[in-house]
Amino acid sequence: MKLYIGNLPFSTGEKEVRELLEQYGTLDSFSWITDRDTGRPRGFCFAEMNNAEADAAIKALNGKDFGGRDLKVNEAKARDKRHRRRSW
Numbered sequence: 001m002k003l004y005i006g007n008l009p010f011s012t013g014e015k016e017v018r019e020l021l022e023q024y025g026t027l028d029s030f031s032w033i034t035d036r037d038t039g040r041p042r043g044f045c046f047a048e049m050n051n052a053e054a055d056a057a058i059k060a061l062n063g064k065d066f067g068g069r070d071l072k073v074n075e076a077k078a079r080d081k082r083h084r085r086r087s088w
Contacts, residue, residue: 001054002076006044009067017045024060025053046076 005017014032021027028048034041049057062073
């Protein structure tokens, strides 16, 4: 299952979030999202785990205080196709 982990403090590093999630199981994949222009974290990431471990992570972490912010952890939803703006 692919998880969305959001509302992360901007001071949080990728390693901290990986370690937090690994308490609930093995990460099959992990995507740390950064701003394309500045390289700064965007405040969210994605991770894949087996379903039972992902469910445990959601139950334990959604709404949990992490660095002064309440985490949003849920199953990731498919991304809608975006329309590109044309600059003529």
